[in-house]
Every structure is written in C-alpha cells, then in structure tokens.
Amino acid sequence: xxxxxxxxxxxSFHPLHQALIEHRAFSATYPxxxxxxxxxxxxxxxxxxxxxxxxLPARTLDVLxxxxxxxxxxxxxxxxxxxxxxxxxxxxxxxxxPSRDLPVRPPIRSVTETWTVDxxxxxxxxxxxxxxxxxxxxxxxxxxxxAKRNPRGKLKSKRKIKLxxxxxxxRKLPKGDAGRVPSTAxxxxxxxxxxxxxxxxxxxxxxxxxxxxxPQEQLDRILTVATEPFRWTSVEER
Amino acid sequence: MTPCAVTTGFFTLGKCGxxxxxGCPSCGRALCADHVTEGGLCPECAxxxxxxxxxxxxxxxxxxxxxxxxxxxxxxxxxxxxxxxxDRSAFDPNAGAQQDYLDDGNDALVDS
Numbered sequence: 139x140x141x142x143x144x145x146x147x148x149x150s151f152h153p154l155h156q157a158l159i160e161h162r163a164f165s166a167t168y169p170x171x172x173x174x175x176x177x178x179x180x181x182x183x184x185x186x187x188x189x190x191x192x193x194l195p196a197r198t199l200d201v202l203x204x205x206x207x208x209x210x211x212x213x214x215x216x217x218x219x220x221x222x223x224x225x226x227x228x229x230x231x232x233x234x235x236p237s238r239d240l241p242v243r244p245p246i247r248s249v250t251e252t253w254t255v256d257x258x259x260x261x262x263x264x265x266x267x268x269x270x271x272x273x274x275x276x277x278x279x280x281x282x283x284x285a286k287r288n289p290r291g292k293l294k295s296k297r298k299i300k301l302x303x304x305x306x307x308x309r310k311l312p313k314g315d316a317g318r319v320p321s322t323a324x325x326x327x328x329x330x331x332x333x334x335x336x337x338x339x340x341x342x343x344x345x346x347x348x349x350x351x352x353p354q355e356q357l358d359r360i361l362t363v364a365t366e367p368f369r370w371t372s373v374e375e376r
Numbered sequence: 377m378t379p380c381a382v383t384t385g386f387f388t389l390g391k392c393g394x395x396x397x398x399g400c401p402s403c404g405r406a407l408c409a410d411h412v413t414e415g416g417l418c419p420e421c422a423x424x425x426x427x428x429x430x431x432x433x434x435x436x437x438x439x440x441x442x443x444x445x446x447x448x449x450x451x452x453x454x455x456x457x458x459x460x461x462x463d464r465s466a467f468d469p470n471a472g473a474q475q476d477y478l479d480d481g482n483d484a485l486v487d488s
Contacts, residue, residue, distance in 0.1 A: 204438065207435065207438070208386040208387070208435075208438070208439075209386070209387075211384060211385050211386050211435060212385045212386055212387045212388050265387065265388055266385070266388060266390070267388045269388075271387065322450060324450070325449040325450065358442065358445050358446070361442050361446070362445075362446045362449055364387070365387060365442075365446065368387045368388065371388075
C-alpha cells in the first residue's frame with residue numbers, strides 16, 4: 139500500500155535514473171561506461187516500478203536511450219559525453235517567453251502571442267576521431283489567443299497552436315583536418331553551414347514544421363541531421 | 377596477430393582491431409572474443425539472421441536500419457546496392473532479348 143518495494147527499487151537505481159523519476163531531467167558528463175550503467179538501470183524500470191507517478195518521462199526509452207547507445211559507441215577511451223536532458227515538457231515553468239499583443243482591427247478585439255521554447259536535449263561528445271559533436275533539439279510552440287466579437291455582439295475566443303522542432307548539430311573537425319565537400323547534396327530539409335576557424339566546424343540544422351509522429355521518426359530525424367556533418371570526413375581519415 | 381574485423385561505431389566507423397580468436401562461420405570475418413555472438417556468428421551476420429541478443433549485434437542492426445532509412449533521404453548512389461540481382465536484372469543491356477520477347481513461331485499456342 140505504501141509502495142515500499144517500489145521505493146526500495148528506486149533507491150537502488152542509478153542516480154540519474156532517480157533524477158529522471160523525481161525531476162524529469164538530468165545533467166551529467168560520463169565516459170561511455172557510465173552511460174551504459176544508466177541504460178542498464180533504465181531497462182530495469184519497467185519490471186520493478188509500476189506506479190504511474192514514478193513512470194519514466196516520454197522520450198526516455200525510445201529516443202534518449204538509443205541516442206546514448208549510438209553516441210557512446212563513438213567515444214574514445216578518454217572521451218566523455220555530456221547530456222542535458224529536460225523531459226519536463228513544454229508546460230514546465232521557465233520555458234514560456236513573455237507574451238505580446240499583435241495589432242488588430244475590428245471585429246477582432248485582441249490577439250495575444252506567446253512563444254514557448256523547450257530545449258529538451260543537449261549533447262556534447264568528444265569522439266574517437268578527435269572531433270567534437272554537439273546536438274541540440276528544441277521544440278518551439280507558438281500560441282495565439284484570439285478574441286473577437288461576432289455580429290450579434292457575443293464575445294468569441296479561440297486558440298491556435300503551431301509546433302515546430304529545431305535540430306541543430308555542430309561537428310568540430312579534428313585538428314588540422316579540413317574535411318571534404320560531399321559529392322551529393324543533403325536533403326532539402328537539412329541546411330549545412332561551414333564555419334572556418336582554428337578548427338573547421340560543420341553545422342547542420344533542420345526546422346521541422348511537422349512534428350515527428352512516432353518516437354522512431356523522432357530518432358531518425360535526429361540521427362539523420364547528426365550524421366550529415368560526418369559526410370564531410372576526409373577520405374584519408376576514413 | 378589477426379585483428380578483429382568487426383565494424384564498430386555509428387558516426388565514425390572503424391574496425392575493432394583486437395586480437396581475433398575465431399572466424400565467422402557465415403562470412404569468414406575474423407572475430408575477437410567480445411564480438412562472437414550467438415552461434416559463433418559475427419554481429420553483422422547475427423543481425424541479418426534476426427539475433428539481436430548480443431549488444432554488438434543490436435548495434436549492427438540499428439546502424440544498418442538507420443543507414444537504410446537515411447539513404448532514402450539522400451540521392452545516394454549506394455542506394456542502388458539495396459536492390460538484389462533479381463531487381464537489377466531488368467535493367468541489364470540484353471534483358472530485352474528474353475525468350476518471352478522473341479518470335480514464338482507459327483506453331484506456338486499463342487501468337488504474341
């Protein structure tokens with residue numbers, strides 16, 4: 139009745155796993171072995187914890203864990219992966235930007251626009267080829283509250299919501315490596331920029347007007363954008 | 377020393393390179409102790425056979441599945457390799473000279 143067994147099970151979980159249950163977010167930097175411990179702990183969750191209040195947040199097992207698997211497989215022996223995962227959702231406090239009123243004309247009485255920015259995943263990995271990979275995924279939500287007076291004098295209101303997801307990836311190439319321009323262009327929904335400097339950076343970004351419908355599609359979108367800068371790898375390096 | 381020839385990584389592909397202790401009975405690839413999966417297969421062959429129990433086999437399956445899905449986004453020449461010999465045979469230069477397209481003769485059942 140008092141969930142003693144499940145509380146004991148949670149106490150035995152990985153600290154980041156406990157943070158996900160309690161705060162729906164975590165931030166940590168580990169080598170690959172540390173992340174594998176977290177993944178092992180997360181896979182024990184379903185068998186030990188059934189209470190809905192302590193369920194893992196959405197996108198944990200189907201998006202975050204596969205991403206950790208893939209990035210960890212590229213870490214060098216001394217490489218680390220830093221992850222900031224905020225899976226509280228877009229309605230969590232602090233994610234809503236100040237509202238603003240848009241100019242209107244009758245019969246519209248008011249239009250209030252509010253943006254919510256939810257950067258729910260940030261990763262930074264030092265890979266075994268000497269490059270540094272950074273991934274940022276953010277959901278952006280625009281809410282417009284519209285109030286109008288109809289011809290019979292009634293006040294009507296409606297709300298319109300538009301969701302957009304942005305995926306940004308930056309790969310800092312290894313020292314002394316200029317990379318090469320890939321032979322084929324990326325898909326039209328991926329934009330690629332090259333930033334010169336001490337170490338050349340390849341930036342790939344995507345703005346998805348249609349939110350991914352399934353976790354698998356979400357994972358595919360992130361991985362497709364994340365693999366784009368690796369097409370710039372020079373042949374000698376391969 | 378024969379190095380392990382299993383492909384590792386996702387973004388930066390590389391060979392394992394540890395000392396091989398066995399060979400894959402399916403493809404003959406040299407395998408180290410960490411990469412011998414169920415039935416002694418290499419991770420790639422195990423994934424192709426639907427055996428994902430070994431972490432390396434699961435990783436090989438995920439990598440191949442992602443490459444397959446991403447290839448449809450790119451105008452990638454390697455995508456042609458996804459077709460098998462039966463699919464490609466229709467585009468062979470002499471494919472039009474199949475028996476079905478030749479004259480059947482006057483005594484054939486159906487005059488095409």
